[in-house]
Amino acid sequence: MTAEMGREDATVRESQANETSRVATVLARYACGDPGDLVNILHDLQAEFRYLTEAALRETASYLRLPRAQVYGVASFYHGFHTEPRGEHTCTVCMGTACHVRGAPRLLEQLERDTGIAAGETTPDLSLNLEEVGCVGACAIGPLVIIDGDIHGHMTADDLSRRVGKLLEKEEQK
Numbered sequence: 001m002t003a004e005m006g007r008e009d010a011t012v013r014e015s016q017a018n019e020t021s022r023v024a025t026v027l028a029r030y031a032c033g034d035p036g037d038l039v040n041i042l043h044d045l046q047a048e049f050r051y052l053t054e055a056a057l058r059e060t061a062s063y064l065r066l067p068r069a070q071v072y073g074v075a076s077f078y079h080g081f082h083t084e085p086r087g088e089h090t091c092t093v094c095m096g097t098a099c100h101v102r103g104a105p106r107l108l109e110q111l112e113r114d115t116g117i118a119a120g121e122t123t124p125d126l127s128l129n130l131e132e133v134g135c136v137g138a139c140a141i142g143p144l145v146i147i148d149g150d151i152h153g154h155m156t157a158d159d160l161s162r163r164v165g166k167l168l169e170k171e172e173q174k
Helices: 003-028 035-049 054-064 068-077 097-101 104-115 157-173
Strands: 089-094 128-133 145-147 150-152
Touching: 003 035, 003 054, 035 054, 035 068, 054 068, 089 104, 089 157, 097 104, 104 128, 104 157, 128 157, 145 157, 150 157
Parallel strands: 089 128
Antiparallel strands: 089 145, 145 150
16 A cells, blocks of 8 residues: 555545544434434534535434434435535525516526536535525515525626625635
């Protein structure tokens, strides 16, 4: 084995140990190991990692003494849980009727051009998720976009490009 391969193996082991430690910290918040806490645990794990890692799901099943299939079933059933790596930021375009007729499809197309990804995808550098949603119930201010949980109404394609551009520039500077 070369020295470089040894360093890579050590890095992988360190990363796995860090992940295991972070999962254990989340699970420790649920000291009684009650299977009824499954959804809350999954929410907390997703907040910690931005998605549900394979190891986190496995360790959760073991901790709660549940079959892995049950834990994976819950994680895959709910739309809000993600089992693939997610970006640091999320941009969601409302595609409800009011937003649609006011230009939401143009907003989504602009974002897809600007980021090089389609709705439902994450940039390769894990800086941004691009999503679309049926309706957020804020029809009076459509078209609207939600960026990292903040609602931005009466959005134009140019304004959206500027906002997301600034967000991604800050990400590159990190």
